[in-house]
Amino acid sequence: MGWKVDTRAWGGYVVAAGSSVHGRPYEVIHDAPPIPLPTWLGDLLTPPPAPKPVSAAALRSRIKRADRYADAALAGEVAKVQDAPTGAQNVTLYNAAYALGRLIAAGTLTEQDVTAQLTDAGLAKGLAPTRVAASIRDGIRRGTANARGGDAA
Numbered sequence: 069m070g071w072k073v074d075t076r077a078w079g080g081y082v083v084a085a086g087s088s089v090h091g092r093p094y095e096v097i098h099d100a101p102p103i104p105l106p107t108w109l110g111d112l113l114t115p116p117p118a119p120k121p122v123s124a125a126a127l128r129s130r131i132k133r134a135d136r137y138a139d140a141a142l143a144g145e146v147a148k149v150q151d152a153p154t155g156a157q158n159v160t161l162y163n164a165a166y167a168l169g170r171l172i173a174a175g176t177l178t179e180q181d182v183t184a185q186l187t188d189a190g191l192a193k194g195l196a197p198t199r200v201a202a203s204i205r206d207g208i209r210r211g212t213a214n215a216r217g218g219d220a221a
Contacts, residue, residue: 121214125174138176142168142185149189157193161186161200162207169211179208 145164190200
């Protein structure tokens with residue numbers, strides 16, 4: 069972002085007074101109030117707003133050859149699960165179900181087909197059957213709710 073500007077994303081960490089790393093504590097050396105974040109930096113750190121949700125009918129009308137598109141999307145998400153590295157299988161499975169939930173809401177895929185294929189892929193990766201079922205169910209629920217403009221918590 070700029071000279072001497074370091075940001076941390078998901079998975080990063082910040083250390084400050086009161087923290088310790090390798091048994092060595094961080095201490096306050098100069099106790100002064102922090103300066104305000106410059107507007108230009110705040111603007112760079114603020115993600116752009118998410119696009120408005122698209123209705124299932126609008127989504128379906130935008131997709132030419134919806135059946136072929138849906139089949140390719142399903143195959144692609146199954147491949148992502150099959151190729152997921154150790155430790156990332158479950159989140160990859162959830163993300164696949166979430167992504168395909170939009171196509172289920174649009175009527176281009178059935179929940180049964182998505183569930184069956186993702187279940188096979190998840191089990192083949194060694195995930196527990198209960199974990200596979202929960203990840204797929206939760207991902208589909210969230211994906212279909214977002215496609216309809218709702219929110220499934």
